[in-house]
Amino acid sequence: MSENIKMRVKENGSIRVTGTVDFVDADGNVLETKTDFSLCRCGASKEKPFCDGSHKAANFIAD
Template sequence: MAEDHKITIKVNDNGSFRVTGPVELVDAEGNSFEHKESFSLCRCGGSGNKPFCDGTHKSIGFQSAPRAK
């Protein structure tokens, strides 16, 4: 896969999953969500715009900072 077509998912400390690259995001029925090539997915469960992050993690004090081993 060419470097410019690489898909990256970054686990942000105390925040969202940041998705960058050409990826299709679908629901349980296979319907596609509209999104830009880079977007953030909710990880705290509090977003009012699920599955996308709306920044709620900041106001509810969500904490999680896992590291790859």
């Protein structure tokens, strides 16, 4: 059964993903499965592609 994944763009912050997502490589192999996480969109995270909160110190402002 598939789940409806939600991605919410936060104002001047990350993209919050709610639900369970498989991360796969170019061959389709599952590398990791994560539930409820945030993706970085500011470029400052040391945990890319995930948000580590660095957008606050970077004073990230979305266009």
